[in-house]
Amino acid sequence: MTTSTSGVQRYAKTARAWEALARPEVVGRQAHTLLLMANGRRSEMELSLLLGTDVTDLAIRLQQRGYLQLQTLSPAVVADDDNSAGN
Numbered sequence: 001m002t003t004s005t006s007g008v009q010r011y012a013k014t015a016r017a018w019e020a021l022a023r024p025e026v027v028g029r030q031a032h033t034l035l036l037m038a039n040g041r042r043s044e045m046e047l048s049l050l051l052g053t054d055v056t057d058l059a060i061r062l063q064q065r066g067y068l069q070l071q072t073l074s075p076a077v078v079a080d081d082d083n084s085a086g087n
Helices: 015-021 029-037 044-051 056-064 075-085
Strands: 007-013 068-073
Antiparallel strands (some): 007 068
């Protein structure tokens, strides 16, 4: 998982990703699935678990191509997400 001193980094879709969702053949099946799951609240580790494979390289490629962006959540938001998941 990617972290910084100010919070946890999560992948989120860009406008380009939203456009690609309507045309999965543009990015390929696995990339399309990752784009669907990247909601700005899931970490790289969570995305890997959901997809059943390490998505590190794919996420980096999609970020470099403008489909994903890193978004940093404050530690308070991450704690809130953890508390919500337990309910």
